[in-house]
Amino acid sequence: MDHAADAHRTDLMTITRFVLNEQTKHPESRGDFSILLSHIVLGCKFVCTAVNKAGLAKLLGLAGETNVQGEDQKKLDVLSNEVFIKALVSSGRTCILVSEEDEEATFVEPANRGKYCVVFDPLDGSSNIDCGVSIGTIFGIYMIKDGHEPTLDDVLQPGMNMLAAGYCMYGSSCTLVLSTGSGVNGFTLDPSLGEFILTHPDIKIPKKGKIYSVNEGNAKNWDGPTSKYVQSCKYPADGSSPKSLRYIGSMVADVHRTLLYGGIFLYPGDKKSPNGKLRVLYEVFPMSFLMEQAGGQAFTGKQRALDLVPEKIHERSPIFLGSYDDVEEIKKLYAAEEQN
Numbered sequence: 522m523d524h525a526a527d528a529h530r531t532d533l534m535t536i537t538r539f540v541l542n543e544q545t546k547h548p549e550s551r552g553d554f555s556i557l558l559s560h561i562v563l564g565c566k567f568v569c570t571a572v573n574k575a576g577l578a579k580l581l582g583l584a585g586e587t588n589v590q591g592e593d594q595k596k597l598d599v600l601s602n603e604v605f606i607k608a609l610v611s612s613g614r615t616c617i618l619v620s621e622e623d624e625e626a627t628f629v630e631p632a633n634r635g636k637y638c639v640v641f642d643p644l645d646g647s648s649n650i651d652c653g654v655s656i657g658t659i660f661g662i663y664m665i666k667d668g669h670e671p672t673l674d675d676v677l678q679p680g681m682n683m684l685a686a687g688y689c690m691y692g693s694s695c696t697l698v699l700s701t702g703s704g705v706n707g708f709t710l711d712p713s714l715g716e717f718i719l720t721h722p723d724i725k726i727p728k729k730g731k732i733y734s735v736n737e738g739n740a741k742n743w744d745g746p747t748s749k750y751v752q753s754c755k756y757p758a759d760g761s762s763p764k765s766l767r768y769i770g771s772m773v774a775d776v777h778r779t780l781l782y783g784g785i786f787l788y789p790g791d792k793k794s795p796n797g798k799l800r801v802l803y804e805v806f807p808m809s810f811l812m813e814q815a816g817g818q819a820f821t822g823k824q825r826a827l828d829l830v831p832e833k834i835h836e837r838s839p840i841f842l843g844s845y846d847d848v849e850e851i852k853k854l855y856a857a858e859e860q861n
């Protein structure tokens with residue numbers, strides 16, 4: 522590194538500095554949340570390194586196990602899960618962890634316990650791992666307020682009770698997007714510094730977008746409102762230009778693009794899977810939280826996504842999220858269907 526040329530960069534807003542600044546806004550804070558976040562950031566850096574060298578380090582391919590969802594686990598799914606469980610437990614600030622890869626929630630032993638519950642998808646977009654397409658980690662954080670003995674009810678909470686949510690995308694760059702409930706900020710990992718730097722301050726999603734994102738291979742099983750909506754994206758009734766279709770098949774990447782460019786991401790329920798595919802706690806809620814914080818909306822086909830109260834930790838829900846006006850359109854179609 523050219524230290525002289527880089528000296529001017531020491532005033533950069535690193536994620537560490539950002540989180541500590543946020544902490545000063547809460548004088549009662551003892552720094553527990555900042556410590557927790559620093560452990561999540563560490564986990565993201567570990568997984569980013571593993572993803573980057575996966576082809577060279579024999580980390581591609583199947584692990585030989587299936588997870589609770591009956592999905593084949595990839596080696597990187599298993600590794601990422603271990604990384605985050607260790608990073609979170611060793612923070613000493615967590616009490617319950619819910620991971621996509623573990624059937625049961627992890628209850629941290631009392632000696633090492635803190636007040637935060639973390640729900641996470643350690644590696645999202647598993648089908649894209651082996652071809653090097655963008656994948657990510659998604660997380661949401663709840664807090665136990667009164668120090669009671671933790672139970673599953675502490676995570677079976679509506680998404681609006683989350684304290685913070687975010688994702689890290691392992692793509693052409695490594696980008697961490699975070700909301701602690703007052704807007705959304707994006708940080709890019711500078712590999713030479715090993716630090717996430719604030720590159721996308723105060724992200725706001727465009728009010729309306731020109732892109733829709735959905736797996737059209739499922740179209741024959743869609744319900745009326747979803748079919749009508751996608752049709753209207755292609756053949757707008759008002760004669761305006763059709764929307765473009767973009768679908769990566771990694772929720773992190775599809776949502777990241779939607780957040781920055783605007784538009785809508787849909788994973789509807791259908792005749793085969795009435796609850797869709799995406800998991801409420803660690804996919805639907807964190808992404809819905811970020812969308813709302815950025816000025817967009819997130820809807821399940823029946824209600825505001827963040828109002829859902831999950832009954833099981835691996836529950837699924839249909840989800841439509843993105844630009845305010847685009848989600849408003851699909852809400853109208855579902856409301857009309859309900860009246861018929």
Ligand SMILES: O=P(O)(O)OC[C@H]1O[C@](O)(COP(=O)(O)O)[C@@H](O)[C@@H]1O
Pocket residue numbers: 592621642644645646647648736770771772773788798
């Ligand atoms: O292949 P499909 O049915 O379009 O599903 C794609 C969706 O599945 C997921 O890959 C599921 O996540 P996991 O890879 O964490 O299981 C999402 O990232 C993505 O939005």
Ligand SMILES: [Mg+2]
Pocket residue numbers: 642644645646772804
């Ligand atoms: Mg996922």
Ligand SMILES: [Mg+2]
Pocket residue numbers: 598621642643644645646647
């Ligand atoms: Mg996953």
